[in-house]
Amino acid sequence: MTAEFVQPDLMPALPEMVMLAMTCLVLLVDLFLPQEKRGFTLLLSVATLALVIAAVIAVAPVGAVSSFGGSFVLDQLAVVLKIATCAVTILVFVYSRDYLADNDIYKGEYYVLGLFATLGMMVMISAHSFLLVYLGLELLSLSLYAMIAFNRNSLSASESAMKYFVLGAMASGLLLYGISIFYGITGTLDLNQVGISISAQFAQHPVALGFALTFIVVGLSFKLGAVPFHMWLPDIYQGSPTSVTLFIGTAPKIAGFAMAIRLLVDGLGDLQVDWSQMLLALAIASMAIGNIIAIAQTNFKRMLAYSTISHVGFILLGILSATANGYASAMFYTITYAITASVAFGVLLVLNRKGFEAENISDLSGLNDSNPWYAALLAIAMFSMAGVPPTVGFYAKLSVLQAVVQIEMIWLAVAAVLFSVIGLFYYLRVIKVMYFDQPLPEQTTTIKEALDVKLLLSANSLSLILLGMFPSTLMAYCILSFS
């Protein structure tokens, strides 16, 4: 008997293949570069990401295309999210250059690991089987653990890498446990077939399915950082080198959203009533704890970590509404949040100098006097996070709330607005510190400015206003992804 070798359609995975080949090239080229030419590695990494974006656009299908026995899917959702992930990673790489150089960790491995993490995110975005979701997640996490521990001279970085590793492994274990129970019940890892099998067996094994679903949701909320599985987030944001915090705080959120959609909506859509209730509890707790505890923070990175938790609550609101509109608005929220967070951390990175680690809110005092332009850029990001018009944060919150109101959960929308108002306090405090406080004596030294960073950061920040005033293009793509 001869086995049939049917070659799968490789074209949909072209972006991933380009990414992998180019990353290996970066890895090899970097070995032969002297330290003063490290900029070439950065250039090559950015070129890789740009090439991947081009490849994604080139293979973008009209409808959904699946390959590798249904385990890989390329649809509108995947196209938009992959482009967003790569674009945000470009920002991360460019912003972090000077910080890395100042802290003597300007090495090629940072970019190589970052590119591998991005590859992991792309796998997660396109995954349509439990196996690929998990592999993508592990590729992402493993790269992130190493990136956090990268600064070996920093004790706090090693500590947070250890924390992230232990908690991340536990979360992966929980997720795997849920996956294994689903595999036991349905006998397949393919998300389509899992969905079909569940709808057939739902009446038969409601308890076992609910049990497995709980583990999946717990693992998922660990990775997203939703309360009560959020405890790792503030410590890791604070302990990591700021350049890595910037990376963790932006692009992986997009991949986390994709993972939630693939697992919950594509695979376990028939259990929607159950997971909506779980997400409801998680969302309310995240918005409450995130916004209230952020008020007490003096460390800017820690404050942004709690702010992330509250934003995750908002994203979950969109998902739990379980309508195409809700998913689209959650997607819009996730992408714009990643863009906003990259401005906030980007400005923080610019303020860092050799021997001075800017991470407290007080380090920002009087920023308007010394660097009015950067103060303005950060202010825009803060307004956007708080949801003040005309920034994009306002529109993102509005569309999520609209989706919640559409499923007639008015009380939930009211609660979300109340928590946002609480959140307004600590965002405005940052702006007050920048504009009305006296600068600290050590703050007065001017920051060095790289032109490319300044241009990109300005464009990034101004895009928040632009997207806020003209959100329809991005929103149209988001709605198209779920129609």
Next chain:
Amino acid sequence: MIETVIFYVFAVSTVITATAVVTVRNPVHAALFLVLTFFTSAIIWLSLEAEFLAISLVLVYVGAVMVLFIFVVMMLDINVARLREGFVRYLPLGLLVAAIMLGLMLSVVTSDVFVLDLASEPVPKPADYSNTKALGGVLYTEYVFAFEIAAVILLVAIIAAISLTMRKRSQTKYQNPTEQIRVRKADRLRVVKMPSEDK
């Protein structure tokens, strides 16, 4: 008939050797028993028509992993008496865990929740059926993407391990063989002419 005999012989020896791994006093003997356990389980796999898994178990685990294991065991100076101190004390706990595991496994196998098709016995494959080919058939077509990503994960692990542990120490003293070979007598040796002293 002969299959049944083979199965029982090797199943019983698997259980005996696995028990021996945790009960023998000498750690080297324990490692060698583990090798035997792997070997007998490989035979059981072989009788299940999973030749590829059986061969890779022998090649990878017996051939590579266990050799490394035995090396480590031989290099470490393990105090056997101290290792066995808690044996009786922890025995009830170990038995409890084993009992719970057994109960869980039985409940899984007997329940109707999981799709374990116990009723139909698998039909033996024909003699020319290649298990390796069948594995390759799916591994390099349907699962090739997952396969490659798993390989990338291993690559990342290598990069991470090297970049996190490799340090260039400034004080390390090492020899440069090229320079050592090139050395001439005149570089190292200085002949000092001294007048002979008078008595």
